[in-house]
Amino acid sequence: METILTLxxxxxxxxYLTAVKDLSFTINxxxxxxxxxxxGSGKSTTLGIVLNVVNKTSGNYSWFDGNTTTHNALKKxxxxxxxxxxxxxxxAYQNLKLVCKIKGVDYSKIDEKxxxxxxxxxxxxxxxxxxLGMKQRLAIASALLNDPEILILDEPTNGLDPQGxxxxxxxxxxxxxxxxxxxxxxxxxxxxxxxxxxxxxxxxGEKLYSGRVDEMISSYGFFELKTDKHEELITLLEADNNxxxxxxxxxxxxxxxxxxxxxxxxxxxxxxxxxxxxHLVKRKASLEEQFLQLTDNQ
Amino acid sequence: xxxxxxLELQKLLLSKVNKVLIFISFVLPFTVLILSSIxxxxxxxxxxxxxxxxxxxxxxxxxxxxxxxxxxxxxxAIVVVSMIGNEYSNKTIKQNLIDGxxxxxFILSKFxxxxxxxxxSTVLIGVASFLIGLYYSSYTETSIIIRETEYxxxxxxxxVGFFSLCLFFGMLVKRSAFALAFLFVLYIIEWLVFWGAxxxxxxxxMAWKIKNYMPLESMYKLIDQPFQRIxxxxxxxxxxxxxxxxxxxxxxxxxxxxxxxxxxxxxxxLKVRDL
Numbered sequence: 053m054e055t056i057l058t059l060x061x062x063x064x065x066x067x068y069l070t071a072v073k074d075l076s077f078t079i080n081x082x083x084x085x086x087x088x089x090x091x092g093s094g095k096s097t098t099l100g101i102v103l104n105v106v107n108k109t110s111g112n113y114s115w116f117d118g119n120t121t122t123h124n125a126l127k128k129x130x131x132x133x134x135x136x137x138x139x140x141x142x143x144a145y146q147n148l149k150l151v152c153k154i155k156g157v158d159y160s161k162i163d164e165k166x167x168x169x170x171x172x173x174x175x176x177x178x179x180x181x182x183x184l185g186m187k188q189r190l191a192i193a194s195a196l197l198n199d200p201e202i203l204i205l206d207e208p209t210n211g212l213d214p215q216g217x218x219x220x221x222x223x224x225x226x227x228x229x230x231x232x233x234x235x236x237x238x239x240x241x242x243x244x245x246x247x248x249x250x251x252x253x254x255x256x257g258e259k260l261y262s263g264r265v266d267e268m269i270s271s272y273g274f275f276e277l278k279t280d281k282h283e284e285l286i287t288l289l290e291a292d293n294n295x296x297x298x299x300x301x302x303x304x305x306x307x308x309x310x311x312x313x314x315x316x317x318x319x320x321x322x323x324x325x326x327x328x329x330x331h332l333v334k335r336k337a338s339l340e341e342q343f344l345q346l347t348d349n350q
Numbered sequence: 351x352x353x354x355x356x357l358e359l360q361k362l363l364l365s366k367v368n369k370v371l372i373f374i375s376f377v378l379p380f381t382v383l384i385l386s387s388i389x390x391x392x393x394x395x396x397x398x399x400x401x402x403x404x405x406x407x408x409x410x411x412x413x414x415x416x417x418x419x420x421x422x423x424x425x426x427a428i429v430v431v432s433m434i435g436n437e438y439s440n441k442t443i444k445q446n447l448i449d450g451x452x453x454x455x456f457i458l459s460k461f462x463x464x465x466x467x468x469x470x471s472t473v474l475i476g477v478a479s480f481l482i483g484l485y486y487s488s489y490t491e492t493s494i495i496i497r498e499t500e501y502x503x504x505x506x507x508x509x510v511g512f513f514s515l516c517l518f519f520g521m522l523v524k525r526s527a528f529a530l531a532f533l534f535v536l537y538i539i540e541w542l543v544f545w546g547a548x549x550x551x552x553x554x555x556m557a558w559k560i561k562n563y564m565p566l567e568s569m570y571k572l573i574d575q576p577f578q579r580i581x582x583x584x585x586x587x588x589x590x591x592x593x594x595x596x597x598x599x600x601x602x603x604x605x606x607x608x609x610x611x612x613x614x615x616x617x618x619x620l621k622v623r624d625l
Contacts, residue, residue, distance in 0.1 A: 066624075103448045105625040123452035137445040139436075141365045153357050154449045194449075 130195030278331030434520030
């Protein structure tokens with residue numbers, strides 16, 4: 053598989069604070085990656101380093117085959133960081149023209165990309181008159197100008213209203229479906245879960261997990277149960293090897309599965325043992341639960 | 351190089367404030383020059399014609415026009431510090447780098463633009479002085495006209511040096527207003543150095559020599575004040591006023607040295623800084 057970005061033991065210290073600690077991972081072509089972590093976990097710093105705006109303390113990173121300089125590599129990358137940064141006194145079109153000049157891209161791309169993000173009608177309005185959602189869409193258009201090999205987005209839905217969030221997400225999905233590699237930093241779990249195939253989880257600058265999203269949510273799920281014969285059920289479940297951890301909250305029993313088992317099999321089993329269930333739900337752990345487990349346990 | 355200038359010109363010329371300031375810094379000295387060269391009649395009481403004073407004679411005209419025109423560099427200095435300050439306050443410097451401009455290219459695009467505008471200014475002043483001189487000067491032999499045209503070179507070097515200083519201050523403090531304030535602080539520091547040197551060597555000659563190496567003073571020294579010279583040409587008997595007003599190669603060298611230092615330091619600053 054073609055490698056786009058490789059990080060090796062990357063470390064960044066701001067004085068006493070270590071923002072990124074010994075971080076290593078690889079980005080391959082064609083996947084959608086999420087960098088997940090609470091605020092202050094080093095997501096933006098990591099992106100800042102590979103985008104040449106933050107200086108690393110130690111370690112190294114390489115773009116593509118490792119033979120291109122970072123600023124030349126960045127011409128094949130599209131990236132937006134935190135909030136959209138443009139010249140307020142220029143129109144959308146003029147701003148994109150400037151980006152074309154920097155990246156060495158033909159001006160004909162401007163209209164094409166403005167069309168994708170739906171800003172064609174407002175292309176001659178000054179940037180300062182744009183709403184936050186429009187600014188963010190313009191930023192995406194700007195990042196797409198050079199038909200990048202990889203699109204890097206840092207908190208792209210931050211501060212947007214629900215419609216804005218929805219627009220940006222469907223844009224990202226649309227871009228991903230065209231085969232563009234995407235690296236998305238976010239603290240919003242459902243965002244990453246909905247969009248990404250791979251995930252890197254960070255906490256305090258350290259990597260907790262990196263791999264496929266569906267492997268991270270690897271458990272077989274759990275049953276939520278209620279019955280009249282409360283104590284009997286608990287003893288039964290504790291004796292059963294198919295079940296691991298048990299959680300009891302008042303009436304509700306949560307039983308985590310060690311082996312795959314579907315709800316009807318379980319129901320039949322209980323009935324045979326003479327326990328009638330008044331409540332039975334089978335659920336899978338969400339990324340959020342996995343994430344909280346990961347970030348709390350260590 | 352053209353790409354970088356082109357980039358910077360787009361940033362500058364699409365902003366109204368910058369357009370006005372650039373206009374002022376180029377057109378104002380021009381207008382003043384032309385106004386001063388025409389005959390002004392004060393309601394029939396008397397006529398003021400500066401040309402009569404002989405200040406538009408070759409070769410002294412090169413000295414006088416470049417000296418006065420260089421005061422208008424302050425307007426363009428505002429443009430220079432704001433072109434850095436705005437990049438920081440809009441965070442577009444970050445976006446530029448992310449978009450694939452290298453840090454070196456970023457500084458060079460600013461520096462080339464400075465050189466570009468300094469060149470335009472020099473050419474404008476050169477052409478205007480030449481035309482006014484042709485009109486007023488008592489001597490129009492080619493050998494006299496081209497004498498002392500080194501003032502134009504001095505003017506160019508002075509502008510580039512001064513704007514590089516502004517560029518460095520802009521990069522250092524990131525805010526346009528503070529950067530301009532720093533110019534004033536530097537002015538005071540240079541006088542403090544002068545005072546310190548005077549105390550140390552107990553000689554004002556030595557103190558001046560040291561101050562002549564300071565950035566602002568060295569730029570000022572490139573084109574010495576022409577007033578004494580005008581008086582000398584009017585009253586040749588006042589030879590006690592004689593002074594060294596020529597443009598010396600070492601003066602040019604000092605300013606070019608500072609220019610290189612300021613551009614390099616700006617680059618270093620950008621390189622080590624986390625944006």
